[in-house]
Amino acid sequence: MTKPKAIVIHGDGINCDAETSFAFEYTGFEVERQHVSDILSASQLLSVAQLLVIPGGFSFGDEIASGKILALKIKNSLQEQLHQFIDRGGLVLGICNGFQVLVQMGLLPDSNRKAKPTVSLAHNSGGKFINKWVSMQVPQDTHCFFFKGLTQIELPIRHGEGRLVVAGGDDSAEADIVRSRAVLRYDEDVNGSFDGIAGLTNDKGNVCGLMPHPEAFVRWTQHPSWTAVGAGFPRPQLGPARHQGGETPPLQRQMKNVGVLTMPPRDRIACADIPHGLAILQNAAKALN
Numbered sequence: 001m002t003k004p005k006a007i008v009i010h011g012d013g014i015n016c017d018a019e020t021s022f023a024f025e026y027t028g029f030e031v032e033r034q035h036v037s038d039i040l041s042a043s044q045l046l047s048v049a050q051l052l053v054i055p056g057g058f059s060f061g062d063e064i065a066s067g068k069i070l071a072l073k074i075k076n077s078l079q080e081q082l083h084q085f086i087d088r089g090g091l092v093l094g095i096c097n098g099f100q101v102l103v104q105m106g107l108l109p110d111s112n113r114k115a116k117p118t119v120s121l122a123h124n125s126g127g128k129f130i131n132k133w134v135s136m137q138v139p140q141d142t143h144c145f146f147f148k149g150l151t152q153i154e155l156p157i158r159h160g161e162g163r164l165v166v167a168g169g170d171d172s173a174e175a176d177i178v179r180s181r182a183v184l185r186y187d188e189d190v191n192g193s194f195d196g197i198a199g200l201t202n203d204k205g206n207v208c209g210l211m212p213h214p215e216a217f218v219r220w221t222q223h224p225s226w227t228a229v230g231a232g233f234p235r236p237q238l239g240p241a242r243h244q245g246g247e248t249p250p251l252q253r254q255m256k257n258v259g260v261l262t263m264p265p266r267d268r269i270a271c272a273d274i275p276h277g278l279a280i281l282q283n284a285a286k287a288l289n
Contacts, residue, residue: 003030004288006051009098011035012070014057016215020095023215024053027281036070040077050288051091052082054098056158056213066121066161067100075105086111091145091284092207096159099199099209108209109181111202118174119200121211122163125192129160133224134212135187136198144183144201145287146208146280153276154223155212157190157198162211164193164200183208206287214277222275 006029010017014036021031029051039045046052060069074082086092086107094102099121102108106117124130134157138150168174175194184199199210216222274282 003028004050004285005030005032005048006053007031007039007045007049008033008053008055009036009039010055011037012073013059013061014055014097016056016095016213020053020055020215023218023277023281024051026218027278028285029281036073040073043078043081046078046081046085046090049085049090051093051284052085054092054094054101055215056096056098059097059101062097062161065100065104067097067102067104070097071101071104074101079105082107083111083113086202086204086207089206091287093146093284094209095213095215096157096162096211099211100161102207102209103200107207108200108202109178111204111207118167119178119194120165120167121161122165123161124159124163124190129158130162130191131158132156132190134190134198136184136212137187138184139182142183142201143205144208145205146201146283147183148283148287150276150279150283153184153279154217155214155276156216157212159191159211162193162198163191164195164197166194170194184210184212214280217275217277218281219278220275222277 006024008017008021008024008031010033017033021033025031032049034045059067063069092102092107103117103119103121106115109119133154135152135154137152138147166172166175166178178197178200179195181200181202182195182197183201185196186193186198189196198212199208201208220226273279
């Protein structure tokens, strides 16, 4: 099977590109890390890729607004090529600062050429940078390729400007569209985000923006409960991130082959098949194969 090809952008203050590249390679992608300047000057790179990833970080130091300057650079040099990429079914994932970039470009919640920005990601309601793991729900009716078959996940958030705000207000027509495009909602109000939304997709489900970091949870040892489960239990017990269907995920098969033990659920925490970030990235690979 041919590996799907992903381009991960780096440079200009993006600082999560290395771990994001690792995560996609770990999932089975062929990954190219491309500097922002290189991809803007060689737009044909998109023609041979199936996935474009804008990782987290602080592009241009978050001057003016988070993601604003990078969004302007991409719009001025790559807008038409990016729309063509989306139209032909390419996947686009913006993580944290990358989500902010997609919103600033007007690619979420709509990705058509005439769409104008209708949402923004403002300062957290508490006025502080947040760095913690959170539990989130995936809407049952989501049409986003990245979240097919998933229900509840845990991932870390690391942001100061992650509060989703709708330009027309909470009771506007735009707000109804935003609600329908949500792919993740926080279990608790962590930053004052509209409708508790932690991620959005477009009408086709192939453009996705997330405040949490899926690349930070592709191995069980990345979860903070790792050391709390006790000796002899090499994975934590987390919220269910199960795929629909009966196929046992490859990582679980591997764990069974080496005789790995598991623990019974503890309180609200239940056993997951695979790390939640890995499940999201695997969905992307499946959508492209």
